[in-house]
Amino acid sequence: MSRFGFLLAATLVTSNAGLLGAVDPSSALEESVLRTQFEKFVADFNRVYKDDDEVAERYEIFKSNIELIAVRNAAEAAAGSTGTHGVTKFADLTQEEFASRYLKTITPEDLAASKAQPGMFEAEATNNSSNSRLRGRQLLATYDQDWTGVYTTAVKNQGYCGSCWAFSVVEQVESDSMRLLGENDDFILSPQELVSCDTSNGNAGCNGGWTTTAYDYIESSGGLVQETAYPYVSGATGTQYSCDTDAILNPLVTVTDYYQYYTESAMAQHVGQVGTLSIAIDASTWASYTSGVMSTCGTxxxxAVQITGVNTDSSNSMGDAYWLVRNSWGTDWGYSGYIYLSYGDNTCGITTIPTYTEVKLTGGTSVPTAAPTAGSGISNTIKNLLREIEDATGLDEQYVVMILVFLIVFVICSCISCCCRQTRPRRQPPVRHVQNPVHQNYGEYPATQGQATLVYTPIQPSAPPASGPYSA
Structure with a gap:
């Protein structure tokens, strides 16, 4: 058996069973098997080629990718990983074509020049930041958290446009809006605004961009509009299009600040306790990912994508500690649009630029119309009040809460004491009875003496002596 034949057999057996099915290794060497699988791939993913020459070209690319998939599976197995590669919707693209269509970020020359502040848990870890908001909060040893469907919108599809940076930023602003402003279906924002309108700081639409400079645009431009106001169209053509200034007149949400992490432990604390993170990453081997926890890739x-979950317990059902990452390649890739990446080893350069934002409603006409669900409303008002007090005083959250509780108890006790004084019956002064002779027909009458009331009770005159023999 040739090396190619062995790799082909291994690849077809470990690929998506729904697409390729089980294949007998002894027959995998035959060209007819590859041809049959290629035809199934074309049917399953609705591929239409312009002529026979392109069909032949795509078939040769498909064969090359089958060998590449087997090499990647061998690397994952050697690393002791559960990550698996197989035939996906990208199997008829060269690596260069895939990168030019789907992998486009423009990394700044100086990452340290970003205006991002240290994240809340990074401040705890380094203890050298003025951001003390969560300093002193108890941290867990392990985390198992998934914010999918809680602080996330549906999986999106960037299409044939290198706009991953725009999708990562929009998804993070959506998630932070749900977390800070209330879970609301109206927080479905427009990636097209960033693709077409954010041309500052080197961002270039379908030719790439960077997350933190996109935050700068959102803040300076007044915010992002909803997807319904500015629908995404660049994915169908790979064209940036000029900015529609009329479509962005009424933004819904804007960024007021953004924060960055530098270590996986701080990232895990955030995702484990707070919410999602936007990240930039090396996805050059992701085209063939199908399942498992992937651990082998470059840096x-x-x-650019979004972390939506974390599990730092290596004994979990996936067989390894992992990050859960939402991609922007549609739900027909990976785990319905998601990928699992190994936790703790800076897999794929995951610590390069993890960020989250603070957001607020713009007050424009494009405002949420649906009522906030549970977890918003008064609870978020209290959270915002606590944050404002913490920022204004520099006190830790626990001390702010203690002071507020003391003030509330003091006010309640004062009110109760006041009410008791108002309703208690006034005490009557004591009454002293004094007997004094009075004239006839003289009734009882009071006389005040100090704090006591003197009541004079008339003394009845003695009866006259009875008549007798000695009476005159």
Missing amino acids: SIDH
């Missing part, structure tokens, strides 16, 4: 940053 040449070329893609």
Whole structure:
């Protein structure tokens, strides 16, 4: 059996069973098997080629990718990983075509020049930041958290446009809006605004961009509009299009600040306790990912996505500690649009630029119309009040809460004491009875003496002596 034949057999057996099915290794060497699988791939993914020459070209690319998939599976197995590669919707693209269409980030020459502040848990870890908001909060040893469907919108599809940076930023602003402003279906924002209108700081639409400079645009421009106001169209053509200034007149949400992490432990604390993170990453081997926890990839940053979950317990059902990452390649890739990446080893350069934002409603006409669900409303008002007090005083959250509780108890006790004084019956002064002779027909009358009331009770005159023999 040739090396190619062995790799082909291994690849077809470990690929998506729904697409390729089980294949007998002894027959995998035959060209007819590859041809049959290619035809199934074309049917399953609705591929239409312009002529027979392109069909032949795509078939040769498909064969090359089958060998590449087997090499990647061998690397994952050697690393002791559960990550698996197989035939996906990208199997008829060369690596260069895939990168030019889907992997486009423009990394700044100086990452340290970003205006991002240290994240809340990074401040705890380094203890050298003025951001003390969560300093002193108890941290867990392990985390198992998934914000999918809680602080996330549906999986999106960037299409044939290198706009991953725009999708990562929009998804993060959506998630932070749900977390800070209330879970609301109206927080479905427009990636097209960033693709077409954010041309500052080197961002270039379908030719790439960077997350933190996109935050700068959102803040300076007044915010992002909803997807319904500015629908995404660049994915169908790979064209940036000029900015529609009329479509962005009424933004819904804007960014007021953004924060960055530098370590996986701080990232895990955030995702485990707070919410999602936007990240930039090396996704050069992701085209063939199908399942498992992937651990083998490079660190040449070329893609931007969003972390939506973390499990730091290596004994979990996936067989390894992992990050759960939402991609922007549609639900027909990976785990319905998601990928699992190994936790703790800076897999794919995951610590390069993890960020989250603070957001607020713009007050424009494009405002949420649906009522906030549970977890918003008064609870978020209290959270915002606590944050404002913490920022204004520099006190830790626990001390702010203690002071507020003391003030509330003091006010309640004062009110109760006041009410008791108002309703208690006034005490009557004591009454002293004094007997004094009075004239006839003289009734009882009071006389005040100090704090006591003197009541004079008339003394009845003695009866006259009875008549007798000695009476005159």
